[in-house]
Amino acid sequence: MKTASRPDSLLILVPAFNEEVAVGQVVREVHQAVPEVPVLVVDDCSIDSTAAVAREAGAEVISLPHHLGLGGAVQAGYKLAFELGFQYVIRIDGDGQHDPRYIPVIFEALRTSACQMVIGSRFVGGNSHQTSLARSLGIRFFCLILRLILGKPVHDPTSGFVGVNRAALQVFSKSFPLEYPEIEALVVLQRRAFQFLEVPCRMRRRMGGKSSITALKSIYYPVHVLLGVFVNVLKYEGRRRRKQP
Amino acid sequence: MNNLLNFTAGLSVALIVLVLVSVRRAHIRVEYSVSWLGAAVTLLVLSRSQSLLEKLASFLGIEDPPLVLLLLVGCLFLLVLYRVSSVISELKDANIALAQRMAILEYHLQSAHEETQRRG
Numbered sequence: 001m002k003t004a005s006r007p008d009s010l011l012i013l014v015p016a017f018n019e020e021v022a023v024g025q026v027v028r029e030v031h032q033a034v035p036e037v038p039v040l041v042v043d044d045c046s047i048d049s050t051a052a053v054a055r056e057a058g059a060e061v062i063s064l065p066h067h068l069g070l071g072g073a074v075q076a077g078y079k080l081a082f083e084l085g086f087q088y089v090i091r092i093d094g095d096g097q098h099d100p101r102y103i104p105v106i107f108e109a110l111r112t113s114a115c116q117m118v119i120g121s122r123f124v125g126g127n128s129h130q131t132s133l134a135r136s137l138g139i140r141f142f143c144l145i146l147r148l149i150l151g152k153p154v155h156d157p158t159s160g161f162v163g164v165n166r167a168a169l170q171v172f173s174k175s176f177p178l179e180y181p182e183i184e185a186l187v188v189l190q191r192r193a194f195q196f197l198e199v200p201c202r203m204r205r206r207m208g209g210k211s212s213i214t215a216l217k218s219i220y221y222p223v224h225v226l227l228g229v230f231v232n233v234l235k236y237e238g239r240r241r242r243k244q245p
Numbered sequence: 246m247n248n249l250l251n252f253t254a255g256l257s258v259a260l261i262v263l264v265l266v267s268v269r270r271a272h273i274r275v276e277y278s279v280s281w282l283g284a285a286v287t288l289l290v291l292s293r294s295q296s297l298l299e300k301l302a303s304f305l306g307i308e309d310p311p312l313v314l315l316l317l318v319g320c321l322f323l324l325v326l327y328r329v330s331s332v333i334s335e336l337k338d339a340n341i342a343l344a345q346r347m348a349i350l351e352y353h354l355q356s357a358h359e360e361t362q363r364r365g
Contacts, residue, residue: 001356042348062352065344076345080352178341 001038001060001084010037010107011086015073016094017044020053022207023094027057030092033100034107040080041094044073050094070160071181075172082166082173090163096207098161102199106163109199116168116194117186119154120161125200138222142183145226149233150190154198157183161201168194183225187232249311250292253318257289280328284321291317 001011012030016023023041030039041054045067054061064076074091081089088110092098102120109118139158146154160182164172171192177184189196264281267273273281291298291314301317302310 060352062348064348068341068344072341072345075341076348079345080349083349 001040007087008111009086010034010088010090011081011084012037012039012100012103013074013077013081013089013091014039014041014054014059014094015044015070015077015091016041016046016050016054017067017070017073018046018048018050019094020046020048020050022096023050023059024053024057025207026092026094026096026100027054027059029100030103031058033103037103040077042073042077044068044070069179071176071178074181075176078164078169078176079173082169086169087166088163089169091160093160097203097205099202099204102161102201105199105201106161109197110163110165113197114195115197116165117189117196118163119156119159119196119198120163120201121156121159121198122201122203123155124198134218138218141222142225145229146183146186149187149229154186154196156198157186159201159203161203177228180221180225180228184228184232187229191232191235249314250295250298253292253314254289257285257292260285261289277329277332280325284325287321288314288318 012034014023014026014030019026027039027041030037039059041051041059041061043051043054043061043063045064051061051063062076062080064073068076077091078089088107090103090106090110092100092103098120106118106120109115135158139156142157143154146157162182162185168189171188171194172185175188177188186196261282264273264278264285268275268278291301295310298310298313302308302313305313305316307313307316
């Protein structure tokens, strides 16, 4: 992968942990949806052959020396993309849940809107998506919390199908939540007075692998995310900026 | 009361010895031994000075001086644990940044190697 020089250079980022069943298919589908666009798979120290399968499918791969978790893997990709000069990065999960045919929709919204982040949402534009009751309740709860903090509604705050422009890339390459990053990332952007937009996207069932959120972690998840959001609200720099001459 | 104070003094001495031995064997770095040694010495002094303990009990409005000792033990070790959490967090952040940097450098190295092979 060469240094990006075009003003609309795009990189597709795929964080993957033990996704050998799905990651090859995901990379091939991305190449079909957006030919010529480089795909970077960040292998989060998988114990299966995720890295080899991704390389075989035509992706560039960086392999982390030990397991960092989703946020650490995504941030490694953001750091490399920023160093290589990419203007836009779209993140797509390695388990096949995100339909790559929606990448052009997110890319178009990134280029034409003034927003720094575009979220592929399951719940806008007449979309409906079947989720478990617990997850659905969790999403609704965080939608309420985020509406208060962000001052505008967000329908799918846990979606990992997310595009960012270079301004957000710069922020995230320096500061990105380590665990369960999607919700906190919105508040990190809010601290910089950045804007986000949601576009309708279809999500599918995962092709393979296991969700990182187990039954026990699903209890810990809201506590961790709430605390992370609260800490980010405390760090909000808007008031300080306004006070400066 | 004397038994409790003697036990605490013994525990403090044991902690001091354990920390010093660990520092000597390089199991604990000197900078991280300071908080443990500080806590242990404070406990040793208090457990050997009954008058100081009684003054502290009277100041805090606690009738039973050994309770002051237990309270101080709890507070001191909470402080030490807080410091350990802070150090672990710093180390984790540094470790993440290092792991990411290493993966990125390895990627650049691999790319350069492949480019060289392609050219010649």
